[in-house]
Amino acid sequence: MAEESSWQETVIKHLRLGDWERAELTDELDLIGGRAQQALRRYGLLLPAPMYHWTLSFDMARGGSHLTGEGGDEMFGLYRARTALASLGSPKRLLHLGPIASFLSDVAPRSARTWWLRRGYLSTSPLPSRPWMRPEAFRRLCDRYAVQEGGEPFSWKRGLFWQLSHRYLAAIKQNGKVIAADYGALHSDPFLEASFVSAFSRSAGIFGFRDRAEAMTFLAGDLLPAGVLRRTTKGGFNRAYFTDVSRAYVETWDGDGIDSRLVDPEALKREWTKPVPSALSTALLQAVWMAQHDVPIAGMDESEATLQVTTPRSPRA
Numbered sequence: 001m002a003e004e005s006s007w008q009e010t011v012i013k014h015l016r017l018g019d020w021e022r023a024e025l026t027d028e029l030d031l032i033g034g035r036a037q038q039a040l041r042r043y044g045l046l047l048p049a050p051m052y053h054w055t056l057s058f059d060m061a062r063g064g065s066h067l068t069g070e071g072g073d074e075m076f077g078l079y080r081a082r083t084a085l086a087s088l089g090s091p092k093r094l095l096h097l098g099p100i101a102s103f104l105s106d107v108a109p110r111s112a113r114t115w116w117l118r119r120g121y122l123s124t125s126p127l128p129s130r131p132w133m134r135p136e137a138f139r140r141l142c143d144r145y146a147v148q149e150g151g152e153p154f155s156w157k158r159g160l161f162w163q164l165s166h167r168y169l170a171a172i173k174q175n176g177k178v179i180a181a182d183y184g185a186l187h188s189d190p191f192l193e194a195s196f197v198s199a200f201s202r203s204a205g206i207f208g209f210r211d212r213a214e215a216m217t218f219l220a221g222d223l224l225p226a227g228v229l230r231r232t233t234k235g236g237f238n239r240a241y242f243t244d245v246s247r248a249y250v251e252t253w254d255g256d257g258i259d260s261r262l263v264d265p266e267a268l269k270r271e272w273t274k275p276v277p278s279a280l281s282t283a284l285l286q287a288v289w290m291a292q293h294d295v296p297i298a299g300m301d302e303s304e305a306t307l308q309v310t311t312p313r314s315p316r317a
Contacts, residue, residue, distance in 0.1 A: 001236035001276075007228065014225050021060050027243035029053045031282055032289045040290055043179065044299020047171040049282040050241050054176065058183035066180055070172050071191030074163040075200065076212040080106045080154050085207050107154070114150030118142055130280055132268035134261065156208030157201040164197060178300075238276050246272070246285060257291035258284070 012020055028035055031049065039052035046052070058066055084106035105116045121142035126133045133141070148166075153159050163169065173192045180187035190196055200219075209215040213230040220229060250272040255265030263284065271281050290297060 001239050004235050007231065010225055010228060014228075023056060023060075027245050029056070029240060030243040030245035031241045031285050032249060033243070033245045036286070037289075039179075040286060040299075041295055042182075042299060043175070044295075045283060045287055045290065045297050046175055046299075047168055047283070049286055050237070051172070051175055051179070053241075054179065055183070058180050058185050058187070061180075061185040062183055064185060066176075066185045066187045068176070068187075068189050069191065070176075070189040071163075071169060074166075074169065075160060075191045075197070076209075076215045078211065079156060079159045079208070080152055081156050081159070081207045082210070084154075110150055114146050117149050118146035121146060129278070132263050132271055132281065132284075134264060137262040155206050156204065157206065159208075160197050160201045164192065164194065236276075238279055241282065242272075242277050242285075249289065250285075253288065257288040 027033055029050070029052075030036060032040075035055060036052045039046070039055055054066075054068075105113055108116065122139065126135065126138040130138060130141075151162070153162050169192055173189050176187045176189060203209075203218060204215075209218065216224075216229040217226075250269060253269060253272075255269070258265055258268065268281065268284065271277055272285065287297070289295075
């Protein structure tokens with residue numbers, strides 16, 4: 001699902017790089033495999049759940065720099081102003097109820113937008129996105145998510161800085177730097193740097209770029225092949241993280257290590273036995289493993305480093 005060879009080779013060839021270090025892997029990057037267990041014991045439960053896989057490239061980058069494209073989806077995505085403009089540009093779309101609702105949500109004030117988003121989230125029920133959540137827990141999640149997303153500014157420029165305020169992006173940035181320090185590497189997520197966002201936000205008007213390809217071409221049109229800049233496909237990594245190691249663990253799991261007030265253990269196990277389990281359930285798998293092995297959720301001592309962690313109220317949450 002994550003076959004990226006042709007894209008990687010295109011970039012390497014275009015940049016004329018002669019030194020390319022690659023690792024041949026099978027199940028080493030499983031969610032509860034050896035490398036993951038080592039990271040969970042050292043750092044605790046991280047956000048995002050598969051962040052332990054960076055330890056492989058951190059190890060290769062000892063004494064050097066480690067760069068990622070984290071934040072690309074947030075910086076180059078389409079947000080309120082652009083989607084509203086797209087609706088106006090295609091009047092036929094507004095003949096259908098769905099696009100009309102989307103357009104009204106895009107231009108509505110914050111309170112109305114929050115109400116509309118909450119209504120939309122709740123109408124989906126936990127199925128099929130999170131079938132393991134109890135109804136009340138799902139309602140609380142929808143409430144919080146609606147409040148967060150309802151606060152998105154209309155302006156594309158202000159929306160970019162709003163993205164940086166998200167806790168999960170701050171966690172990715174901070175956690176990467178803390179873990180990289182253990183490997184003697186200098187870590188950076190350029191798209192999440194305020195200096196980049198400030199400069200990028202001045203490159204287009206209130207509506208932003210027409211699409212991701214246009215934004216990428218503006219940034220790197222003279223540096224990368226057109227095919228890479230206009231790529232529309234995206235790699236999926238669920239199977240790379242959820243290998244036979246996790247499946248063997250799930251087969252014998254009896255529902256212990258989870259807060260049944262929030263999660264339905266039977267529904268969660270059904271999710272984990274699917275051919276491609278939801279990525280939204282990966283942190284739960286690690287939390288269950290940690291609870292059963294008495295691994296503290298918080299990880300490192302605060303005197304060593306400060307990580308942004310996904311910390312439930314108790315190890316069983």
